[in-house]
Amino acid sequence: MKKLQRTVNEKYMVSPFLAFFLIHSIQFGIGILNFQGKIIERVGNDAWIAVIFGGILIHIIIWLIFKILIIGNGDLITIHYDVFGKWIGGFFSLVWILYFWAIGIIVLRTYVEVIQVWMFQDISVIFFTITFLLLVYYIVSGGFRIVTGISFLGVVIPAYLLLTLIYPLNQTEFRNILPIWDHSTTEILLASKDMTLSFLGFSTLLMFYPYLKHANKSKLWVHGANFITMFIYLGIMIISLAYFSQKHLLRYHSPTLTMWKSVELPFVERFEYVGISSWALIILPNICLAFWAASRGMRQLFRFSQRKALIGMLLFTIFPVYIIKEREHIEVLNDYISHFGFYLITCYLPILLVVTYFRKGRRKKH
């Protein structure tokens, strides 16, 4: 049995600025395809305000995570071990591991579903999943530095997709956004809560924090990543509001993809095919980082090789991806996991901060 690893060898570490790509790539994934519907259903034309509020809330939680990590000095598993002991701490760690794993599963399944609806109705889910998971295995088994590299590429290469937002701009009617603040503050706050669900995933920071060189310097980069994510969400929300009338938008499963229908290029009749294929590169780091965090958690918790944990997890992923067949189930599962994640970061993390502070932070001062 291995030992609980508290420090990471410097040769496995990454520069603090890469935290930007890690955080941004995991926040920005499947959610962007259909985040508008839920928010607009609640607050209509004020949806963009909810995006800003949601983003601010996430900034606060990131601040909180850094506090925990600095006081606790380690990753989530060692902190749990230190403050709650072996059994209770182990239980909480397991919950988080399952959460990270679930993120990986649901992102993959949702992506396959997008391919099924938009590109190939008759694609074999199981073969696609296995191919994709082989790729994930290849990347994650290469270690954290490789995962970081993929995150970097997964942000930089598909960035050109943002240019396609110019096309729907031709048909926008910006008066759709007026009047500002037409809904009650409570409604807007509730919508902001829904919005935060689209930002989730950044809590993997709890796992990879020890891998950041000069971790203190990464703070700005992590906040920067969240800011950019919020900015892109805001841009897409405003364009969607202006491009669709509200009831029209609510008819679509994924308004973001529908906007690509307005792209007209001389050499591509249907841009969605190019876009969705490029999207694979956006969700790849997403899945890799989730599986990395989950398998790293397993290694720390049960002290056996991360590679074995990873193989086990990947094998067990095929099953749920295969049995979830209906879109409705995918949506419900997405909902459950994101709500679970929401309560983990908004309710559990503050408690963890307080407990960590009393168990570890105060001791330091003596």
Add this chain to the structure above:
Amino acid sequence: MTRSICILFFLIVVLSSCVNKEILDDVRIATAVGFELAENEELKVTAVVPNYMPDKTITNEVATETARINKEAREKLDRTKSRPYVSGKIEVLVYSKEISEKGLMPYIDSYFRDPTVGSKIFLTVTDSDIQGLLQYQYGTRDNGMYISDMIEHNINVGSLPTTNFHDFLNSYYAEGKDPFLPLIRQIDNEIKIIGNALFKDDKLVGEIPEDKLFTFKSLMDRKTSQDSITIEMDKEKYAFLHKIKSNRTFKFDNVEKTKEFTININIEGLIHEYSGGKIDKKMAEEITKKTKEQITSQAEEMIKTFQELETDPLGLGEHVRSHTKNWDSKKWYETYPNLNVTVNTKVKLTETGIIE
């Protein structure tokens, strides 16, 4: 171990590509589809496919089938053809007046649902026999491309306001706006835009005739350019005004109480033709005045018709909504027919061509 992994990987790569292929030469790429009602109240669907001949000409292939719903007709058509139909390249959907009066949404559904159909295709209404309209070879290409090009250039440099599939759905789903579609007709061996069809929700309720298209476009779009109007001066003299640019603004204040709504149109144009001879300063003023009168009276008359039909293609409701907190659509529809809409037109003649 390594070998079995290699075999597995090979199989996965090979088998993953086992999805349905659609090779360009092996499918019928429909470019236009027409819908009308058959005698037995069934749906009569006409599909247009370009046929690329060996001598590089394109012929217009047309097939018609009746069925209960659209996709059933397609399935029936597929059974008669050597290659299956695909809908990824549809450019135009043509609906008969009868169907438009019944409500278009059920006949749009299959294209609304389809991920392969673009949002920039055109929807049109016609009062001609659709099978006949689509059968005749108008240009050197198939009729789908022909009609689509015709509508597109009339939007860019003619008298049609911006319209496409996305706009139609947007206006249909908007609470304070109703859609409109271009109206086409087959006249002998020509196909022609003869006006616009007005909708209330998805049902056809009225028409805008050819001679009012200029005014309609000026009212519809916030900024327009490049369309033209013939101005009737007195004593059988006519002037032809070409629009350089125009903008349109809405003004209102507490509209539900005052019931006053003002539309301002500013037009900048030049004279392309005048049958009265020389245009001096006085004449130019006269033309400006006449243009103003003609557009204002046409616009006000048109808006009255809209109010009578209770349709709102200009989206006055949407505009009021965007400036009113807690806007109530029901209340607006009670106000709308009694709204007192004033149109103010300003015309500026910038040039008269290269002669005085």
